Amino acid sequence: MLNKQTYAQLGEAVYRTTLSNGLQVILVPKAGFHKTFAIMTTDYGSIDNVFVPRGQTAAVRFPDGIAHFLEHKLFEKKDHDAFDLFGQFGASSNAFTSFTQTSYLFATTNHLHENLDILLDFVQDPYFTSATVNKEKGIIGQEIQMYDDDPGWQSYFGMIGNLYPKEPLSIDIAGTVDSIDQITADDLYAAYRTFYHPSNMSLVLTGKLDPEQTLDWIETNQARKTFTPSAPIQRIASPATQPDQVIRQTTRHLSVTRPKVSLGIRGFDTVPTGRAALTYSVAVSLIFDLLFNDTSDNYLRLYDANVIDDSFGYDFQVQRGAHFGQLAGDTDQPELFVSEFQTILADVFTQLKAAEPQFDLVKREAIGRLIGAINSPEAIANQYSGPLFGGTMLFDELTVLEDLRFEDLLPVAHAFWDHSVQTVATILPEGLRND
Amino acid sequence: MDVRIKDGVTLDLLPTKQFKTIGIKVDFVTPLRATAITARALLAQVLETSTAAYPTQTALARQLSLMYGASFGITVLKVGTQHIVRLTCSVVDEQTLDAYQDAQPLFERGMALLRAVLFDPLLPHGSFDPTTFTQQRQNLLTAIKSLDDDKQYLANRRLQEILFAGQPTQAMSALGDITTLGELTAADILTTYHDMLAHDAVHVAVIGDVTLDRVTAALAQWPLAPRQVTDQDPYYRWTPQDQLQVGDDLAPVVQAKLNLAYQLPVYRNDADFMAAVVFNALFGGTPLSLLFTNVREKASLAYYASSNYSPFTGTMTVQTGIQAQNQARVQAIIQEQLAAVQAGNIDEQLLTEVQASLLNARLSALDSPQRLLNARLSAQLTHVTMSLDDWTHALQAVTVADVQRVAQRARLQATYCLHGGVDHAE
Numbered sequence: 001m002l003n004k005q006t007y008a009q010l011g012e013a014v015y016r017t018t019l020s021n022g023l024q025v026i027l028v029p030k031a032g033f034h035k036t037f038a039i040m041t042t043d044y045g046s047i048d049n050v051f052v053p054r055g056q057t058a059a060v061r062f063p064d065g066i067a068h069f070l071e072h073k074l075f076e077k078k079d080h081d082a083f084d085l086f087g088q089f090g091a092s093s094n095a096f097t098s099f100t101q102t103s104y105l106f107a108t109t110n111h112l113h114e115n116l117d118i119l120l121d122f123v124q125d126p127y128f129t130s131a132t133v134n135k136e137k138g139i140i141g142q143e144i145q146m147y148d149d150d151p152g153w154q155s156y157f158g159m160i161g162n163l164y165p166k167e168p169l170s171i172d173i174a175g176t177v178d179s180i181d182q183i184t185a186d187d188l189y190a191a192y193r194t195f196y197h198p199s200n201m202s203l204v205l206t207g208k209l210d211p212e213q214t215l216d217w218i219e220t221n222q223a224r225k226t227f228t229p230s231a232p233i234q235r236i237a238s239p240a241t242q243p244d245q246v247i248r249q250t251t252r253h254l255s256v257t258r259p260k261v262s263l264g265i266r267g268f269d270t271v272p273t274g275r276a277a278l279t280y281s282v283a284v285s286l287i288f289d290l291l292f293n294d295t296s297d298n299y300l301r302l303y304d305a306n307v308i309d310d311s312f313g314y315d316f317q318v319q320r321g322a323h324f325g326q327l328a329g330d331t332d333q334p335e336l337f338v339s340e341f342q343t344i345l346a347d348v349f350t351q352l353k354a355a356e357p358q359f360d361l362v363k364r365e366a367i368g369r370l371i372g373a374i375n376s377p378e379a380i381a382n383q384y385s386g387p388l389f390g391g392t393m394l395f396d397e398l399t400v401l402e403d404l405r406f407e408d409l410l411p412v413a414h415a416f417w418d419h420s421v422q423t424v425a426t427i428l429p430e431g432l433r434n435d
Numbered sequence: 436m437d438v439r440i441k442d443g444v445t446l447d448l449l450p451t452k453q454f455k456t457i458g459i460k461v462d463f464v465t466p467l468r469a470t471a472i473t474a475r476a477l478l479a480q481v482l483e484t485s486t487a488a489y490p491t492q493t494a495l496a497r498q499l500s501l502m503y504g505a506s507f508g509i510t511v512l513k514v515g516t517q518h519i520v521r522l523t524c525s526v527v528d529e530q531t532l533d534a535y536q537d538a539q540p541l542f543e544r545g546m547a548l549l550r551a552v553l554f555d556p557l558l559p560h561g562s563f564d565p566t567t568f569t570q571q572r573q574n575l576l577t578a579i580k581s582l583d584d585d586k587q588y589l590a591n592r593r594l595q596e597i598l599f600a601g602q603p604t605q606a607m608s609a610l611g612d613i614t615t616l617g618e619l620t621a622a623d624i625l626t627t628y629h630d631m632l633a634h635d636a637v638h639v640a641v642i643g644d645v646t647l648d649r650v651t652a653a654l655a656q657w658p659l660a661p662r663q664v665t666d667q668d669p670y671y672r673w674t675p676q677d678q679l680q681v682g683d684d685l686a687p688v689v690q691a692k693l694n695l696a697y698q699l700p701v702y703r704n705d706a707d708f709m710a711a712v713v714f715n716a717l718f719g720g721t722p723l724s725l726l727f728t729n730v731r732e733k734a735s736l737a738y739y740a741s742s743n744y745s746p747f748t749g750t751m752t753v754q755t756g757i758q759a760q761n762q763a764r765v766q767a768i769i770q771e772q773l774a775a776v777q778a779g780n781i782d783e784q785l786l787t788e789v790q791a792s793l794l795n796a797r798l799s800a801l802d803s804p805q806r807l808l809n810a811r812l813s814a815q816l817t818h819v820t821m822s823l824d825d826w827t828h829a830l831q832a833v834t835v836a837d838v839q840r841v842a843q844r845a846r847l848q849a850t851y852c853l854h855g856g857v858d859h860a861e
Contacts, residue, residue, distance in 0.1 A: 009533050010455070032453035035799045081732075087723045090791025109798035138735030145690035146738055146756050149586045207802070255687040257580045294496035303492065309574050311581070330581055361500040368504025368527045375454045375804065402533065430687065 002027070002211055007395045010374065014393055015211040019219065021227045022199025027214055028206040028380055028393070036207040037107045037377040038116060040123050043386060044195035045100040046175075047168040047321070052234040053190040054197075059236045062191060063182040064168075065140070065175015068097040069133075070188050072140060074104070074123060076132050082122035091115045097173055100320040100388075107378075112209065113217050120203075120221045126192045128185035137180055144174050151256045151427060158425035159262035159326060162247040167238050169322055198222070199230035204384050206377035237321065243268055246421045253430045260427040261337045262328040265345070268419040271323055274390030281318045281389070282366075282400050283412040288316050288325060289362045290355040290409075291344065298344055298351075307336050320388055323416075338424050348417050352409065359406045370398050436647070437814075440639070440654060443662035447640040447811040448647055453802075455531045457542045457643030460808040461549060463520040463635040464816070466667055469603040472518055473611025474627040476511045477619055479520050480571045481563055482628075483509040486551040490564075502544050503527045507552075513609045514816060515669040515747030520631060524549055525804070528644055542645050546653035553632070554658055558625075568621040576617065579610050586853060587754065590692035594752065594851040597682045598696045605671060605748065636664040640811040642804045669816040670702045671748045680849040691759040691854035695769065696752050697845040703746040703817045709829045710837035714845075715744035717789045717838060718776060719753055724789075725772040726753065734768060736761050751845060759854040766850070776842040781835045790830055797826065 002015040015027040046068060050061045075082045075095070086093040091108035104123050108115045147153045161170040174180070205214060246266060271277050292298060292314045302308045312329035331337045344351055373379040373394060383394045438446045465471070489495040499505045505526045512519045526541040537544075557564045583589045592608060599605035637659060641650050675698045701711040719726035719742025730740035740755040757765050775781075800806040814820050821829070 010531055032451070034801045083722065084788075087788045087792065090788065090793075090795040092722070092792065092795065107795075107799060109795050135735055139731055139738055142690060142736075142738035142756055142758075148689040151584050256584050258577060295493060295500050297493070299496075300491055300493040304570070306570075306573075309577065311578075330577070332577075358497075361497055364502075365500040365504035367532070368502075371455050371527045371531055372504070372506070372525065375456060377802070 002215055007398075010371075010395060010398070012374065012395055014395065015215075016391075017215065019198065019222055021222055022197065022230050023222065024202040024386070024391075025215060025218055026202065026204045026384060026393075027209060027211045028204070028377075029209050029211060030207050030377055033207045033377060034109050035107055035377060036109075036112050036205060036209050037105065037381055038119055038203070038205045039103050039105040039381045040119055040201060040203045041101050041103040041386070042195050042201045043100065043320075044102055044191070044200065045098050046171065046173040047099050048195070048235050049168050050236040050238070051194055052236070054194040054231060059234070060190070062187055063175065064171045064179035065173070066183055066187055066191055067102055068174045069136065069140060069180055069183050070191055071095045071097045071102050071104075072136050073128055073133060073188060074126060077122070077125070077127045082118060085118045085122070086115060089114055093119075099169055099173065099322070101386075109208070112214070116205075116214070116217055117221055120218070123196070124225060126189065126196070128188040130185050133183060133185050133188065140174060140180055141177050144172065144177055144180075147172065147174070151254050151260060154252070154254060155260045155262045155328060155425060155427050156326070158250060158252060158427065159264040159328075159423060160324075162250055162423035162425055163264045163266040163324055163421075164241060164322065165245060165247055167241055169319075194233060197230055198227055200233060202384065202386050204381040206381045243419075243421045246423055248422070249424045249426075251426045251428060254427050256427055256429050258330045258332060259334040259429065260328070260330055261334050262326060262425045263338065263341055264423045264425070265325040265420050266423070267323045267416045268421065269415045271318055275392055275396070276390075277318060278389040278392050278397060279400050279404075280412060280415075281316070281323075282397060283404060283409055284325070284416050285316045286362060286366060286404065287352060287409055287413050288314050289366065290358055291348070291351055292327060293362065293365075295358055295361055295365075296355060302340055305336075307331060307333055307340055318388070334426050334428070338426075342422070345417075345422065349410070349413065352413055356406055363401065363404065366401055367398065370394065370401065438647070438651075440651070441659070441661040443664040444637045444659055445639065445815060446650065446654065447638070447815075448645075448650055449640065449642040449807055449811075450645065450647075451642065452644050454643060454804050455528055456525050456804060457528055457545070457641065457645055458804040458808050459524045459542075459545055459549065460640045460811070461522040461553075462638040462812050462815075463631050464517050464638065464812075465631070465635045467513060467516055467518045467604040469607060470615075471627065472604070472607055472609065473615040474619055474623055475518060475520055475631065476610045477572060477575055477616060478624050478627050478631065479509040479511050480575050481568060481624060482552055482556055483507075484567055484571055485557045485564070487555045487557050488551055490557050498548065502541055502548070503529075503532065505541065505545055505548070507548065509552075511609045514812065515671045516604075516667060517669055517816060518609070519812065520635075522549055522552065523808075530644070542643070542649065543653055546656070550657050556628070563621040563624055565621060568624065572616065572619065575610070576613055579608075579613055579616070582608075582610075586686070586688050586692055587756070589686075590694045590851060590853040591752070591754065593682060593684065593853065594694040594696050594849060597680045597851055598750070598849040599673075600680070602673065605673075633660065634662055636662070638812060638815045640808045642808055667816075669747055670704075672700070673698070673749070675846050675848055679847060681851075682849070683852040683854065685856055686853055688853060688855045690756045691762065691852055693755045693757055693762055693765060693850070693852045694752060695766075695847060696750060696849040698749060698848050699744060699751040699841070699845045700749040701746065701841060701844065702749055703813070704819055707837065707841050708746055710833050710841045711744060711746065712793065713786070713789060713830070713833045714776065714838045714841045715742055715751055716793055717781070717785060718742050718751075718772065718842070720744065721789060721792050723785065723792060725776070726769065729768050729772055730755060730765060734764070736765050736768070740765075759852070759856065762852055762854075773842065773845060776839065777845075779835060779839040781838055783835065786833075786835060786838065790833065793830055794827060797823075
């Protein structure tokens, strides 16, 4: 039975249900669209590397990169590759792993029913052998090395490594060439059984679809399979970093043309749960917009002083168990970049007050950006973050934004900044010393 | 619908209620000249920064925010023999906004903003503002240099330089070159600006829930003079070399980037165009392809191995990320796969799947306002228009023999490898 929620002004509706096996189903039909986008997600990512395997009692530490390795290997079966099954209908398929989630997806303009069955069947029928596992090590090894040559990625991970030293967040999502070498087929089965139960997963479809018919296809597929009862998942968090353990500054030399600076801000406050987490996230993002986007006085002053240029950017993200902001850019004056932004951040409440006249502008821009994203079935589906934001959709973010007043920002700013610690990760061209 | 606004100025209107935004795209098109590429790239950068009414990037950014986060940008691109300065602006359709109170709809405000950018730039004392000019010249310079930090981009650029040695318009990136850039003055850019406004072919395209009357009324506010535009052949035709051009560079990279270039002299208006599209998709253009299957999945030698086909320059390129010591093996596999297609050893089922995936991609593009807008340029340049039905029939009519015939025209012309040394790799 589908629960329908409409967003009249946007002319959109969301249909949801939870199947008897625990799988969350979310359907968002888009009138006039030709494509259907489907994404099946488990709440399991690169940071979940110590857990009690389902059916066991003791916690086990698994090799770094196992969630991503599993993602690669789930496509391959005894006598076929799921990738090729999608290919028979011309559908494109893919998968990705983040810190906290693994997602499998396809996009198609026809044969939705067949493609949906392929997705559900390949995700719900693991097949791992030592031969197929070993073959994948060469491919993923090349993937890791591709990122080794990407200075932007290195700068980003340098910043995260400083903020979360010794926590799994600091480890590259794909692991290392050495860590993936230790992964076995048994490891993959243990991770699969623990995290791929339907009750830990969601299935979101957007675009060209009929909600009732689509649900019927999903239910028919699931009725063909038997699932064990759901069981609680026991993830073992690593000992939390204390604020004074954050690494405040690092410098690396790489093959880059210009210095790259990434300034990270880690929140040590507790993010609210459910829908309130979305409000918190939207509010902190708006504060970053007010302080640092191209409508701010800071931006123009630093741009004209050649401290920042068009490469400058910032973002704020909330993950399961972690939240942090980043200010990053290429600059010929890395020390000045750092000191200017540290000065602004040291005085963040005065800065925020001074930016109040820009609040309506910044809010309008955020609203426009969201409405633009609603054009994209992928954006609607990918934004869904499950329990982290209380099951909210992109459309709910619009409601949150519209209701937000400037006065609402101050308490959130205090919550985040009063308990935050900063770091600076600098990448310098080889041959250039930082003095 | 395709409307001629005046001599040398066209309008494509794509009316639809599918999207919550209205997209505008304006292309200024002129034949590629090596001397003008860099100046046009810098002009684009300067025009994007400010206008007389919005004299700083902050003032301009605030105006865009006020218009509910209108997105605006100017880019430059090369298509075959042509250089394009492209302005884009996307605004929210205010029908989706709860409390839109401004007197003028956002589409008209978007058109007014583009008008200000194009016809009323920041020109104190009749010349581009010197501070803005110097700063943006420096920014473009560092942006061009920083592009080389992307090693996949760098390998591809070097490959183009080797392939098109002595043919500067093709060897050069759409952003131009840094030597020319350093010598450009504000006066040079002003000349380029007046030249572009007066002589370039102008192709405007709009997508969204707007009527032709609204679009033509907004365009009538733009002081665009009629212009004499001679119809240009957009296809770059070139003579292949007898000798394979080989290049490599040592750089501090962990993964080697091996890129190959073939001549594939099949152009957009050739009878074999669709067969060439299918050939590329089958050879390396999709994850179903022979390169992906054989270099990555079977031999585990790469994370990426793919090919690209340009129907405007008659080239096909291959990109791979590999271990340096595997270069010979990877090249041998690529060559084997090409030879197999040239010999007609093509799996019928794979051909059918590749055709289905191309159709899927084509239909999916109908959901992207940006891709629909961008596709209009190709139609304007080539005068090739094909209904979706005709396109689908042409795609499905491609046979094994067609693919084999096209593949036989592919001639390896250049290889380039950017690597960290054979011993460096583990």
